[in-house]
Amino acid sequence: MAIIDHEAELEKAGANVTGRFSSLMYFIRSYPLGAIGALIVLVFVLTAVFADFITAFDPTTTDSTASLAKPGGVHPLGADFMGRDMWSRIVYGARISLIVGIGSAALGSFFGVIIGLATGYIGGWFDLIMQRVIDIMQALPLLVMALLMAAALGPSLINTVIAISIPLIPQTARVIRANTLALREMPFIEASKAVGMSEWRIAVQHILPNTLAPLIVLGTAKLGSAILTEASLSFLGLGIPEPHPSWGRMLSESAAEYMRTAPWLVIFPGIAISLVVFGTNLLGDALRDILDPRQRA
Amino acid sequence: MSDVTETSDNTVAASNTSATDKPPVLEVVDLKKHFPVKKGIFQTTVGQVFAVDGVSFTINEGETLGLVGESGCGKSTVGRALMRLIEPTSGTIKLDGRDVTNLSKRELRPFRREMQIIFQDPFSSLDPRMTAGKIVGEPLSVHGIGDSRDERREMVAELFERVGLRKGQMDNFPHQFSGGQRQRIGIARALALNPKLIVGDEPVSALDVSIQAQVINLLLDLQAERQLSYLFISHNLAVVEHISHKIAVMYLGRIVEYASKEAIFRSPKHPYTKALLSAVPVPDPTLKRDKLVLQGDVPSPVNPPKGCHFHTRCPFAEDICRKDSPPLREITPGQLAACHFAEA
Numbered sequence: 001m002a003i004i005d006h007e008a009e010l011e012k013a014g015a016n017v018t019g020r021f022s023s024l025m026y027f028i029r030s031y032p033l034g035a036i037g038a039l040i041v042l043v044f045v046l047t048a049v050f051a052d053f054i055t056a057f058d059p060t061t062t063d064s065t066a067s068l069a070k071p072g073g074v075h076p077l078g079a080d081f082m083g084r085d086m087w088s089r090i091v092y093g094a095r096i097s098l099i100v101g102i103g104s105a106a107l108g109s110f111f112g113v114i115i116g117l118a119t120g121y122i123g124g125w126f127d128l129i130m131q132r133v134i135d136i137m138q139a140l141p142l143l144v145m146a147l148l149m150a151a152a153l154g155p156s157l158i159n160t161v162i163a164i165s166i167p168l169i170p171q172t173a174r175v176i177r178a179n180t181l182a183l184r185e186m187p188f189i190e191a192s193k194a195v196g197m198s199e200w201r202i203a204v205q206h207i208l209p210n211t212l213a214p215l216i217v218l219g220t221a222k223l224g225s226a227i228l229t230e231a232s233l234s235f236l237g238l239g240i241p242e243p244h245p246s247w248g249r250m251l252s253e254s255a256a257e258y259m260r261t262a263p264w265l266v267i268f269p270g271i272a273i274s275l276v277v278f279g280t281n282l283l284g285d286a287l288r289d290i291l292d293p294r295q296r297a
Numbered sequence: 298m299s300d301v302t303e304t305s306d307n308t309v310a311a312s313n314t315s316a317t318d319k320p321p322v323l324e325v326v327d328l329k330k331h332f333p334v335k336k337g338i339f340q341t342t343v344g345q346v347f348a349v350d351g352v353s354f355t356i357n358e359g360e361t362l363g364l365v366g367e368s369g370c371g372k373s374t375v376g377r378a379l380m381r382l383i384e385p386t387s388g389t390i391k392l393d394g395r396d397v398t399n400l401s402k403r404e405l406r407p408f409r410r411e412m413q414i415i416f417q418d419p420f421s422s423l424d425p426r427m428t429a430g431k432i433v434g435e436p437l438s439v440h441g442i443g444d445s446r447d448e449r450r451e452m453v454a455e456l457f458e459r460v461g462l463r464k465g466q467m468d469n470f471p472h473q474f475s476g477g478q479r480q481r482i483g484i485a486r487a488l489a490l491n492p493k494l495i496v497g498d499e500p501v502s503a504l505d506v507s508i509q510a511q512v513i514n515l516l517l518d519l520q521a522e523r524q525l526s527y528l529f530i531s532h533n534l535a536v537v538e539h540i541s542h543k544i545a546v547m548y549l550g551r552i553v554e555y556a557s558k559e560a561i562f563r564s565p566k567h568p569y570t571k572a573l574l575s576a577v578p579v580p581d582p583t584l585k586r587d588k589l590v591l592q593g594d595v596p597s598p599v600n601p602p603k604g605c606h607f608h609t610r611c612p613f614a615e616d617i618c619r620k621d622s623p624p625l626r627e628i629t630p631g632q633l634a635a636c637h638f639a640e641a
Contacts, residue, residue: 187422188432191486194380195436196402196409209426 027290034286040279048095057085059092060243068262078264080254086264089245090272096246097276100161100230105222107165109215112172113208119173120180121203127177134170146229150238160239164229168222175218179211213288220284224277231273247273320394321355322493322526323379323412328352328388330371330378334599347598348374350550351388353625354543356494359520361527363541363558365534365573367595371550372530376496379528380414381405393493410440413487417499419479423471429482430467433457436489456485460515477508484515494526501536513540534577538562546570549606550598552625556632566634568611605637613638 028035047054056074063083071078077086115134119127137145149163183189184207192202231248233239240246247269254265329351334344349371356362366372378385381397390398397408413436416422423432434453436442443449454464460481471479480500487495497516501509513536519525531537537544537558544561546554546569554567565571572589591610596602602609608618617637625635 187416187418188424190377190382191414191416191422191483192435192439193382194409194414195439195486195490196406197435197439201439206424206427210424212426 031286031289033282034290037279037282037284037286040275041283044094044276044279045098047091048098051091051095055085055088055091057088059084059088059245068258068265070262071264077268078262080250080262080265081258086250086268089250090247090268093245093247093250093269093272094276096157096240096244097227097230097273099157100164100240101223101227101276101280103161104165104168104226104230105219107161108168108222108226109172109219111165112169113176113211113215115169116173116176116211117180117203117207120177121184121199121207130173131177134173137167137170138174140167143229143232146233147236147238150233155238155241157240157244160230160233163233164226167229168226172215172218172222175214176211179214180207183207183210213291216291217284217288220280220287223284224280227273227276319358320391321357322360322393323356323528324389324391324394325355325375325379326353326389326391328375328378328390329386330374330383331386344599347550347601349378349385350601352545352547352550352552354545354552354555356526356528356543358493358526359524360543361520361529361541363537363544364528364530364547365532365537365544366547368532369595369598370547371598372532372547373498375547376414376498376528376530379496380412382414406440410490411492412494412496413490413492414496414498415480415483415487415500417502419476419483419503420471422483423479425471428468428470429462429474430454430457432471432482433467433485433489436486440490442490452489453485456488459488459519460485461511475508476504477512480504480508480512481515484512484519488519491523492525494528496528496530498530499532500529502531502533509536516540534573546573549595549601551606551635553607553636554632554634555625556634560629560632566628566632566639567607567636568613569607570634605635607636 061084063079065083067079067081067083069075069079069083071086075085075087077090079085080089115130119130140148145167146163149166150160153159153163180203189202189206192206197205227247230239230246231251234246234248235252237249237252239248242249250269251266251273254262258265328349329347330349332346332348333342334346335341336343352371352375354362354364364372364375374383377383379390381390385398388398389396392408392411395408397405400408423429427435430450430453433456434449437449437452443452450467453467457464457467462478462481462485466474466478471482474482480503483500500516501512504512516527517540520527527540529537529540541558544554544556544558545552546561546567548569554561554565554570556566561570562574565574568589569591572591575588575590589612591612593610596606596609602619604620605611605614605618605623608614611618615637621637623635623637625633626639628634628639629641
């Protein structure tokens with residue numbers, strides 16, 4: 001006969017989750033993958049913020065004696081052709097990636113949400129016209145669109161963020177619109193109308209919070225894909241201009257020439273990109289579950 | 298669709314039920330709601346759904362009108378048109394003697410405090426992302442009742458206790474409540490503005506029978522306490538008999554019989570009412586009754602039958618029923634039926 005350990009069962013169900021530490025432990029136990037994702041993102045953010053303190057070299061200073069130095073010694077991850085320290089470049093690259101990722105995901109989501117809510121809620125002709133505009137935006141492949149934007153706006157950090165965010169708008173708008181369409185027919189929306197709540201307030205207080213779960217997942221997925229797009233753009237020479245360290249350009253500069261002779265120039269930026277994208281996706285999945293009150297006991 | 302004589306007859310009927318000097322809480326005259334049927338890329342209107350086709354009734358203070366009918370007969374549409382959740386095609390809605398039919402959204406807002414609605418589905422009628430306390434407090438904050446957040450919270454707590462929920466449950470989310478409790482939250486929300494009239498759109502249909510009784514008793518207590526008027530929409534005659542003072546029977550967008558509860562249950566005049574009543578299960582297996590069982594289905598409201606809407610299923614139908622639409626006329630004092638052959 002199985003003996004039920006009440007203490008253990010209660011603990012598993014989160015009955016003793018009271019303090020901040022125990023709720024953190026509960027989170028880790030309930031969402032181990034999410035915790036890994038959160039850890040990766042945390043490390044990534046801390047790296048970006050404290051870049052100045054954890055690097056010995058300036059990421060843009062060249063040193064001909066260290067050209068193509070192997071990993072180890074003063075250059076733990078080696079150095080590139082111009083003798084720039086790879087560790088410094090990857091750490092500072094995190095800062096660029098963070099700005100690009102968060103900036104463009106936030107910008108794209110912001111406009112996507114506004115367009116999605118407006119088209120879904122107002123409907124009619126406005127919806128019809130906006131949907132066709134979005135169709136046109138979506139017909140162009142994301143990268144081509146970003147390329148076009150980057151070429152038109154010229155390479156700079158801000159322009160890269162704008163260029164990457166624009167292709168993100170239609171996808172967010174579509175998801176939010178679909179959600180809004182389903183939600184606006186719900187009786188709880190009618191109840192708010194019956195009370196005399198304004199349409200605007202209903203959209204912000206009832207519809208928006210109920211689209212939060214897909215928005216969070218979408219946003220974090222976009223964070224990862226924005227970093228990837230930036231890498232691709234920089235790879236093609238249209239992203240962040242020299243001398244800013246960008247993971248994508250670090251890859252592109254070395255991939256063709258040094259893949260065999262100095263593979264660390266390719267491997268480390270590659271690992272950095274993969275890890276961050278992986279981390280944001282894991283975190284996004286866990287956040288969706290946590291933010292849904294139905295999942296909370 | 299309805300001709301002039303029917304309209305005027307209904308108006309007479311509406312006015313003679315309000316004998317007191319006070320205007321009735323709700324007076325509905327010849328309410329119609331037609332939904333256009335659209336087709337093709339240009340969304341041209343190819344037909345009309347006659348969901349509600351000339352409905353008139355009055356509800357006095359502290360009175361319950363039960364609106365019964367099969368699904369699809371337009372009874373929910375009546376409730377939602379009253380609340381102006383959908384715009385009525387024509388007709389008049391008077392709240393406390395004041396015409397609210399054509400008021401703009403802004404003008405209508407003060408009147409929203411007078412009438413509220415309880416929905417059928419206790420699950421989708423509460424925002425899953427809001428706490429129960431916030432849901433009940435929302436009408437208060439929309440209308441700026443209560444000076445501070447704390448004061449509103451206090452009022453919400455009182456409402457919670459009034460409908461039989463604990464104060465401590467205010468911070469819970471809807472999914473943490475049972476169906477009956479959720480319906481109590483819905484009732485508390487409707488009560489928050491202290492309305493005179495509550496439209497109950499099948500408020501107990503989704504609940505277990507034992508819970509139905511609790512919720513109905515709560516509604517009856519509240520009525521006695523606050524002189525509330527109810528428009529109680531239901532397809533369950535047993536429930537309607539328990540709660541209503543007057544009953545209106547709807548068939549395909551029109552009221553076919555309108556009388557006091559006693560009159561309807563003792564001596565129904567319209568064959569449809571008779572059929573409905575004989576379909577009510579009686580908990581006595583030995584009882585033999587004359588059953589009036591209807592054949593066929595309700596015709597489509599897109600293309601309702603000419604003449605009396607009921608003639609396609611009426612066992613007593615004759616030629617006149619296929620030609621002329623019977624007006625709602627007084628058969629016995631206070632009892633109206635829309636049938637050519639109804640007799641006292």
